[in-house]
Amino acid sequence: MDAKVAIVDEIAAVCLESAEQWRWIREPLTPGRAQAWLLQHSLRNLWFSSILRPAWMSRCPDQAIVRKTISQMLEEIVHDPNLGYPHTKLMRELGGHIGLSEEQFIHAEPTWQTDLWFNVNENLCRTRHWIVGWLATSLEEFVLLEPGFNVLDDGRWQADLGLTEKQLYFLTYHQVADMEHAGKKVWKPMRSHVTNDEIKADVMKGLHTALQINKIFYDGVAELGDRLDAQGASIPKPK
């Protein structure tokens, strides 16, 4: 198959194959694991838009991709016009529903795995082909929408944690928002930039590193979650 035509499908398939190994997504959800994910993700939410996306965008020659990514960053941390506030606020609201305080978000510390995740991603975004950076900062938005990997798929946030539909608005809203942030359709414009087999090989190699470090990130989330559970993490009763 033509390298240009195949690349987006190939990327999607490689991402899903790797995500089979992401423990937090595949294993049962507990109060501690829900809290651990949101705390660690809150750190990444800021790093994505303040450090990682600007790092690869500074080398991206495609103005449409740059504009789209900047508008995504705006939604994430400054203002989503559909909501009237940024996704950060929505994330902290979900945090409140699963027993996390504002203080815990403010003082959240990365696990060693999250720290590794950040350092590897920063290097990918600063020094590798800009498409590697684009993928590294969007691949999870794709994975988490896919059947079998979608965090809302099996209803465990409701069934296992007792959360209501209303409390899960952060997650349901993101299902729609993330369709515009990642995936086969969003990534399509990269086809005109992968002009030879050498670039393709470089992109696939960088993607492999980004996926490996995600596996490590999710191992860290699972471990932290288990520690929080051992300390008695619990979900407050809906008001």
Ligand SMILES: [Fe+2]
């Ligand atoms: Fe978001």
Ligand SMILES: [Fe+2]
């Ligand atoms: Fe997103």
